[in-house]
Amino acid sequence: MAHKVQEYVQLLQRQIISELEDVDGKALFQIDEWEREGGGGGITRVLDGGHVFEKAGVNTSAVHGVLPERMAKVLNVPATQFFATGISLVIHPQSPFVPTVHANFRYFALGEDLMNPLDQWFGGGADLTPYYPYLEDAKHFHGVWKEACDKHSVASYSDYKKQCDAYFYLPHRSETRGVGGIFFDYMRTDPEDTFAFLKEAGDSFTKAYLPIVQKRKDIPYGEQERLYHEIRRGRYVEFNLLFDRGTRFGIETNGRTESILMSLPARVQWHYDWQPVAGSKEAEAMWFFEPRDWLSFDV
Numbered sequence: 001m002a003h004k005v006q007e008y009v010q011l012l013q014r015q016i017i018s019e020l021e022d023v024d025g026k027a028l029f030q031i032d033e034w035e036r037e038g039g040g041g042g043i044t045r046v047l048d049g050g051h052v053f054e055k056a057g058v059n060t061s062a063v064h065g066v067l068p069e070r071m072a073k074v075l076n077v078p079a080t081q082f083f084a085t086g087i088s089l090v091i092h093p094q095s096p097f098v099p100t101v102h103a104n105f106r107y108f109a110l111g112e113d114l115m116n117p118l119d120q121w122f123g124g125g126a127d128l129t130p131y132y133p134y135l136e137d138a139k140h141f142h143g144v145w146k147e148a149c150d151k152h153s154v155a156s157y158s159d160y161k162k163q164c165d166a167y168f169y170l171p172h173r174s175e176t177r178g179v180g181g182i183f184f185d186y187m188r189t190d191p192e193d194t195f196a197f198l199k200e201a202g203d204s205f206t207k208a209y210l211p212i213v214q215k216r217k218d219i220p221y222g223e224q225e226r227l228y229h230e231i232r233r234g235r236y237v238e239f240n241l242l243f244d245r246g247t248r249f250g251i252e253t254n255g256r257t258e259s260i261l262m263s264l265p266a267r268v269q270w271h272y273d274w275q276p277v278a279g280s281k282e283a284e285a286m287w288f289f290e291p292r293d294w295l296s297f298d299v
Helices: 003-025 068-076 135-150 157-168 191-216 223-242 245-252 256-265 281-286
Strands: 030-035 040-048 053-066 081-093 100-110 119-129 180-187
Touching: 003 040, 003 053, 003 100, 003 119, 003 191, 030 157, 030 256, 040 256, 053 119, 053 256, 068 245, 081 191, 100 191, 119 135, 119 157, 119 191, 135 180, 135 191, 157 180, 180 191, 245 256
Parallel strands: none
Antiparallel strands: 030 040, 040 053, 053 081, 081 100, 100 119, 119 180
């Protein structure tokens, strides 16, 4: 299973990068292969300064070694040999009207014998972070993930949506990071069927995201929209540095700092006690940043 998942995420990385480069039409992803001190390594692929995408990272890794005791306590597992592989991506577009998106799909195993691991599980998900949100985009994004989940008995869209809303929440702001998506973890039962679902989800990513990009990328915007864009990006940074488990795992297991922090946007602003003007489109956007049943919701 470890080999199959590693092979799949590397194939998925190449497929996603090819489609993103086609949409951008200007910049290409640079390749940075790295080795981890302690075992394993990865392939970091980053695009900077594109026509459509300001910054995009699509990373794969396959790392192994002894799980640090501190992380073992966080995961509630023994501090033994581990193997982890997966793909993680974050895309920050140039336009305030095109959402940021995040996704990751991963596999984790414990024990020295990967043919017969002591424990193994899958995790992953995808979430959308719009700045000027559109209801039809939220419906499309969630619709694709529901369709992917409904094809597999091991998956539950309703459960994964709730878990996503709960996970990507900023308690100090009392708001969600975006409009959510799906989030799942510690899927241990029926590894073969779960891997089939993982592939279904991974293959659904561009179907969920790129139609939104194509629809919004050419909408004109000015300095007001750009300022708001960068202020809202601050929420993204706050979540990733304060709450994200993947960031914590990477740091705690001596992962590669550049690859871990590639999720942060290139340009971001914080203004003291910034508030949107009442009645503005920025104020209206705030309505979206709380959990809702997007598929059945109507204005």
